[in-house]
Amino acid sequence: MRIAELELIRDLPLFHDIAPANFDKLTEAALLQRFPARVELIHEGALPDFLHVIVEGSVELYAQHAGRETTLDILGPLTTFILAAVIRDEPYLKSARTLSEARILMIPATALRDAFSRDPAFARAIVQELATRYRSIVRALKNEKQRTSCERLANWILKTDAQQGGSGHVSFNYDKRTLASLLGMTPENLSRSFSQLTKYGVRSTSRGLAIEDRDVLRSYARPTPLIDG
Template sequence: MRIAELELIRDLPLFHDIAPENFDRLTEAALLQRFPARVELIHEGALPDFLHVVVEGSVELYAQHCGRETTLDILGPLSTFILAAVVRDEPYLKSARTLTDARILMIPAEASRDIFSRDSAFARAVVNELAMRYRSIVRALKNEKQRTGSERLANWILKADAQQGGNGYVSFEYDKRTLASLLGMTPENLSRSFSVLTQHGVRSLGRGLTIEDRDVLRSYAQPTPLIDG
């Protein structure tokens, strides 16, 4: 990898404090590859060969059962996946595929476990990231169980707006079927929820939507750090 790419990875909280010789060992066998959209990167049930880092693009984490499929998360730069399976050397509980063209760093799982056992700074960073992921899962569970579909959509719009600059226009970075699955809804329920939100300060516009009255939308969504972070 190029020096700029190594520095980019080095700045990630997971790798920031690793001893230089251990960081070199982690990355000397790593692969940095480009993938087109809709390429499956890992499959649930398989044992992990690599720890993955999204360097560019976006990746969908999803699961399938009895012919049904659901989106569990959507990751962008510079997210790692799936750390728990790598640390425990146990089968993946979810699959991953690129949503867009993407660059993915793949660090051998065996090397990751070896450095985890010998580098205390890396071990602390791994524990911290796993704790963050656990809290993220609890928030997602509360979001799905304690809110209606329209309320989940309203909070997703507020969060997406903040991530896209807070200018009141939210563009869809993936299709609405994927968004519905991410929010635990059917496409039909998502469509009805968009209709509900027209009464709460939201209007469709082109390939996205505009927030016409942020205060009205926030009053309906009732965001809270105990769910939304």
């Protein structure tokens, strides 16, 4: 692994305070691989062999039941998944696949659990990471249960616009079917929601969406840090 890549991983909050010797053991045993789009990386129900770190690209977390599939989250660099299953050595509760071409660092689960038991600073960082993920899940649950589908879409537009630089032009990084699943909608419901948002200052363009009146959209969406962070 290149020095620059090691430095990127080292700068992650999870690994920032781990003892150098323990970090070296983790990364010596790790694999850095490139995957094309739509490759399944982990499958729900399987026991974890690795902790995955996204170095480049994007990954979709999803679940299937009774012939139905739903998107649970979409992750980008430099995010880890799925830490809770690795620490507890219990089956994954969700699957993961690449949305785009991606480079993934895979740290053996046994090596990570060994470092967790030996390195107090690393153990504290893992607790912080798990607490952060728990709060993210609570926010996602509140978003799903306390907002209409159109309100969820409006807040997704505002959040994505901010992530993309706040220009008022939102580009889609994945297809609309995946977006609908992420927001807990059917594709048809998503299409209707886009139409409804035209009266709140959102317009479709050839490359995505344009926010023509951010104040009107925010007034409708009512973003809050207790849901949106």
